[in-house]
Structure formats: C-alpha cells, structure tokens
Amino acid sequence: MERENILSVQAFRRLPNYYSFLKGLQKGKVEYVAASTIAAAMGFNEIQVRKDLAAVSASPGKPRKGFAVDALIDSIGEYLGYHNNNDAILVGAGRLGRALLSYRGFEVHGVRIVAAFDADANIAGTAEDGKTIFPMEKLPSMCARLHIHMGIITVPASQAQAVCDIMVQSGILAVWNFAPVHLHVPSGVLVQNEDMATQLAALSRHLTGQIAER
Amino acid sequence: MERENILSVQAFRRLPNYYSFLKGLQKGKVEYVAASTIAAAMGFNEIQVRKDLAAVSASPGKPRKGFAVDALIDSIGEYLGYHNNNDAILVGAGRLGRALLSYRGFEVHGVRIVAAFDADANIAGTAEDGKTIFPMEKLPSMCARLHIHMGIITVPASQAQAVCDIMVQSGILAVWNFAPVHLHVPSGVLVQNEDMATQLAALSRHLTGQIAER
DNA sequence: TAATTATCGATAACAGAATATCGATACCCC
DNA sequence: GGGGTATCGATATTCTGTTATCGATAATTA
Numbered sequence: 001m002e003r004e005n006i007l008s009v010q011a012f013r014r015l016p017n018y019y020s021f022l023k024g025l026q027k028g029k030v031e032y033v034a035a036s037t038i039a040a041a042m043g044f045n046e047i048q049v050r051k052d053l054a055a056v057s058a059s060p061g062k063p064r065k066g067f068a069v070d071a072l073i074d075s076i077g078e079y080l081g082y083h084n085n086n087d088a089i090l091v092g093a094g095r096l097g098r099a100l101l102s103y104r105g106f107e108v109h110g111v112r113i114v115a116a117f118d119a120d121a122n123i124a125g126t127a128e129d130g131k132t133i134f135p136m137e138k139l140p141s142m143c144a145r146l147h148i149h150m151g152i153i154t155v156p157a158s159q160a161q162a163v164c165d166i167m168v169q170s171g172i173l174a175v176w177n178f179a180p181v182h183l184h185v186p187s188g189v190l191v192q193n194e195d196m197a198t199q200l201a202a203l204s205r206h207l208t209g210q211i212a213e214r
Numbered sequence: 215m216e217r218e219n220i221l222s223v224q225a226f227r228r229l230p231n232y233y234s235f236l237k238g239l240q241k242g243k244v245e246y247v248a249a250s251t252i253a254a255a256m257g258f259n260e261i262q263v264r265k266d267l268a269a270v271s272a273s274p275g276k277p278r279k280g281f282a283v284d285a286l287i288d289s290i291g292e293y294l295g296y297h298n299n300n301d302a303i304l305v306g307a308g309r310l311g312r313a314l315l316s317y318r319g320f321e322v323h324g325v326r327i328v329a330a331f332d333a334d335a336n337i338a339g340t341a342e343d344g345k346t347i348f349p350m351e352k353l354p355s356m357c358a359r360l361h362i363h364m365g366i367i368t369v370p371a372s373q374a375q376a377v378c379d380i381m382v383q384s385g386i387l388a389v390w391n392f393a394p395v396h397l398h399v400p401s402g403v404l405v406q407n408e409d410m411a412t413q414l415a416a417l418s419r420h421l422t423g424q425i426a427e428r
Numbered sequence: 429t430a431a432t433t434a435t436c437g438a439t440a441a442c443a444g445a446a447t448a449t450c451g452a453t454a455c456c457c458c
Numbered sequence: 459g460g461g462g463t464a465t466c467g468a469t470a471t472t473c474t475g476t477t478a479t480c481g482a483t484a485a486t487t488a
Contacts, residue, residue, distance in 0.1 A: 008444075008445065010446090012412075012416065013409065013412050016394065016415055017394075017395075020371060020394045020411075021395075034465065035465080035466075041396070046447095047446080047447060047448075048445090048446065048447075050465090050467075060467085061466055062455090063452085063464070063465045064453085064455040064456080064466090066464095066465070082415070095313065095317050096317055098313070099309065100313075103310055103313070106414060110418060111417075173420070173421060180234045182231055182256045184257065190416070190417060190420040192413045194408075194413055195227065195230065196320075196408065197234075198227050199408055200320060200325055201226075201229070201295060202406055203364055203388040204295030204296065204298060204323065204324060207300055207363050207387055207388050208298045222474075250435080259476070259477065260477095261478075262476065264435090264437075268438095276483090277434070277482085277484045278435055278483085279484085279485075280434095281436095
C-alpha cells in the first residue's frame with residue numbers, strides 16, 4: 001500500500017494550512033506558486049515549506065515557476081485523506097455535541113456524522129439538525145452494521161474513558177476526543193485530543209503577561 | 215513580573231492534562247502524588263512529568279511522598295492563568311459561534327464570553343443563551359469600554375483576516391481563531407488556531423491506512 | 429538508631445526537527 | 459543564443475525536546 005511517507009507530526013499539521021491557502025489561489029486562477037510565496041503568506045520558513053511539499057507532492061516543482069497549484073492541492077488532499085468519505089458517530093449530545101452535529105464544516109474534509117448517542121434517557125430520542133439521538137445500547141450494532149470506524153467523544157471527562165472503551169469494542173479505530181482527559185486505547189487505535197482547554201490556557205497566560213506589563 | 219519561566223510549547227500543552235488529573239485526585243482526598251503515578255496515568259514518560267512539575271511547581275516534591283496535590287493544582291492553575299478572569303468577545307454567530315456562546319466549559323478556565331458580534335444584519339439583534347448579538351460596528355467601542363483583550367473568531371475563512379484586523383485595532387491582544395486560515399497580526403498579539411481541520415485530517419489519514427490493510 | 433527504599437532533581441546522552449548553505453536547473457531578457 | 463536570476467532539492471549544521479543515568483534525600487521499618 002506504500003503509505004507511510006513518514007512526515008513529522010508537526011509537518012503534518014502544516015499541511016491543512018497549505019491546503020486552504022492553495023484553495024484560495026486556485027479560486028484566483030493562479031496556476032503556479034513558489035514555495036517562498038507560500039512561506040511568506042503563512043509566516044513559515046521557506047525551506048521548511050519546500051521540504052514539506054517535496055514530501056507530499058506527486059510532481060516536483062519547476063525552477064523559476066514553482067509548484068502547479070492544482071496538482072499540489074490534489075496531492076495534499078490525497079495525503080490527508082480528504083478524498084475518502086469517512087462516516088463517524090458522536091457520543092454525548094450536550095451543547096458541544098449538538099453544535100458539532102449541526103456544524104457543516106466537516107463535510108469539506110470528507111467526514112460525515114451519521115448518528116449520535118447519549119446515555120441520558122431524556123436526551124435520547126430527541127433530534128438535532130434532523131439527526132436522531134439514540135440510546136447508548138444501540139451503538140455497537142449500529143457501528144457494525146454501517147462499518148463505522150470514527151468516533152467523536154463529547155461527554156464529560158468522567159465518562160470519556162468508558163465511552164471510549166465501548167467505541168473500541170465496537171470497532172472504532174479513530175477517536176476524536178473533546179473531553180479533557182487522556183484516553184487509554186489499544187495500539188492501532190488513534191486518539192486525537194481536541195484540547196480547547198490548552199488553547200484557552202495559552203491565551204489566558206499570554207494576556208496576564210501582556211496586561212500586567214503596562 | 216518574573217513570568218516567562220520558559221517551558222516548551224509541548225510541555226505547556228501537557229499542563230492542562232495534569233491539572234484535570236490532579237483535580238480528580240483532589241476530589242478523592244488524595245494528599246500526595248508521585249510523578250511516576252501521574253506519568254503512568256497519562257501514558258507519559260516519568261522523567262518528563264517530573265521535569266514539567268519542577269518547572270511550574272512552587273514547592274518541591276518530597277522524596278518518598280511526592281508532590282502535594284493541592285499546592286500543585288494551585289501552581290499549575292496560576293501558571294496557566296486560570297485564576298485571572300478574562301472576558302472575551304466572539305465574532306461570527308453562525309452554528310459554531312453560537313455553540314461556543316452557549317457552551318459552559320470555558321468558565322472553568324476563567325474565560326467568559328461577554329458579547330458576540332456578526333456582520334449579517336439578519337443575525338445581529340437576535341440572541342443566544344441570553345446574550346444579544348450585536349452588529350460589527352459596535353465592536354470597537356464595546357471592547358474599549360469593557361477593557362476586553364481576548365477575541366474569538368468563528369467567521370468563514372474569507373473574512374477572518376478582516377475581522378482579526380478590526381479586533382487588533384480595538385485592543386484585542388489574544389485571538390482564538392477557528393477559521394482555517396493563518397492570520398497576520400502585529401507582534402505582541404497572540405493567535406491560537408483551533409485547527410479542527412488538522413485533527414480531522416489526522417484521523418482520516420489514520421483510517422484510510424488502517425482499513426486498507428485488512 | 430541504622431539499613432532500606434521510594435522518590436526527587438540534576439547532568440548527560442540521544443533523537444528529531446528546524447534552519448542554513450550550496451549546487452543544479454529551467455526560464456527570462458538582452 | 460548566452461548570461462543572469464529565480465527557484466528547486468540535497469546535504470550539513472544547529473537547536474530544541476525527550477529519554478536515560480546517577481547521586482541525594484527523607485520516610486519507613488527493623
């Protein structure tokens with residue numbers, strides 16, 4: 001299958017940035033772009049950009065012109081798995097969970113939330129954005145039936161590990177965790193922590209420093 | 215002011231993990247905890263944890279007992295700026311924006327969204343979770359009047375930079391950006407990108423690899 | 429009171445990522 | 459058509475972060 005064109009996690013994180021920037025260029029009918037242009041736009045180092053692109057791009061860049069925008073978008077999209085349609089389930093239909101349910105932004109990246117679950121009997125049975133919320137008991141069978149491998153956790157921290165375990169048992173291989181806890185999973189399962197608390201903390205800390213200085 | 219107890223970004227990211235874990239211990243009336251215990255719980259390296267704690271903890275750990283839980287929570291909370299109450303404004307009252315408006319999770323970290331704005335005249339004037347959504351024109355005066363320094367951007371990518379510029383002009387020093395673009399700001403202003411797209415991409419990619427292998 | 433052990437904290441080795449330097453290539457302009 | 463230049467791509471270096479090793483300390487126990 002010849003994947004694992006190993007790229008550092010940090011380099012990987014930069015790819016979506018390139019992607020959206022290139023999409024913008026594409027709209028403006030730009031055909032070629034130099035690595036240095038991208039670097040300047042993003043505030044990255046030029047050589048770094050070139051390295052990243054070299055790792056993922058199918059076709060090499062041309063001296064004096066740069067990289068072909070269309071081809072590059074394709075390469076990055078391919079690398080990031082945007083071209084595969086991935087169905088996902090979500091557990092925890094609280095405020096955040098329901099917001100994600102009705103948020104359209106994921107479909108651009110090939111991810112679609114097809115079902116939601118909640119342990120609370122009062123919540124189960126209701127709907128959000130046309131999607132019914134099911135009781136937890138239905139989770140395993142539904143995952144199996146629909147061949148779902150991606151799960152989103154938006155339950156309180158105390159229940160996250162339990163939910164995660166159920167997911168893994170039900171065949172989930174990739175977990176997107178919004179709860180502020182570290183989840184334990186068997187190898188082969190990937191956990192991505194959407195660590196809003198950390199980001200907030202970084203901002204908070206910056207501010208306390210800044211404001212105090214005046 | 216003696217801040218800038220320099221700590222790597224990555225170390226910094228681990229702090230909220232410790233924080234929530236310690237909070238759990240505190241509830242269970244645990245008084246002391248060893249670095250190795252924390253490390254085991256989080257799946258981190260033991261020495262790494264000890265280093266992180268050494269950097270932020272006010273009081274050193276005691277041999278044979280470990281670190282005092284209460285003091286440690288205080289130290290980390292202090293370091294992360296959780297003890298300062300920071301008011302924030304939000305621009306872009308779409309689905310995601312409104313979800314954040316009504317999400318309670320931030321208050322734990324000392325952040326409170328006090329006002330929301332939107333350029334769309336149809337949206338401005340409505341309310342979410344008891345908070346009125348104002349037209350953009352009101353932003354500068356309100357920031358000045360309430361001494362607000364934190365801004366949250368949940369507008370489409372195409373408008374993010376423009377919104378960011380307005381924020382900066384209005385005295386915002388810390389920006390939490392949910393739009394998938396790189397924002398340019400003067401030095402002294404901190405931008406944190408909540409990069410959902412990246413996280414999704416990582417999951418997507420993991421899955422395409424995993425599933426193909428069977 | 430002395431031996432034992434769990435834990436800390438500092439220094440040192442290692443790994444990986446970011447950055448700089450250099451030569452090669454293809455386009456542009458004279 | 460030939461020199462100049464912008465851009466790429468590879469190699470080398472520096473830097474930062476992680477992991478390992480080791481001695482020191484304080485509680486425990488005999």
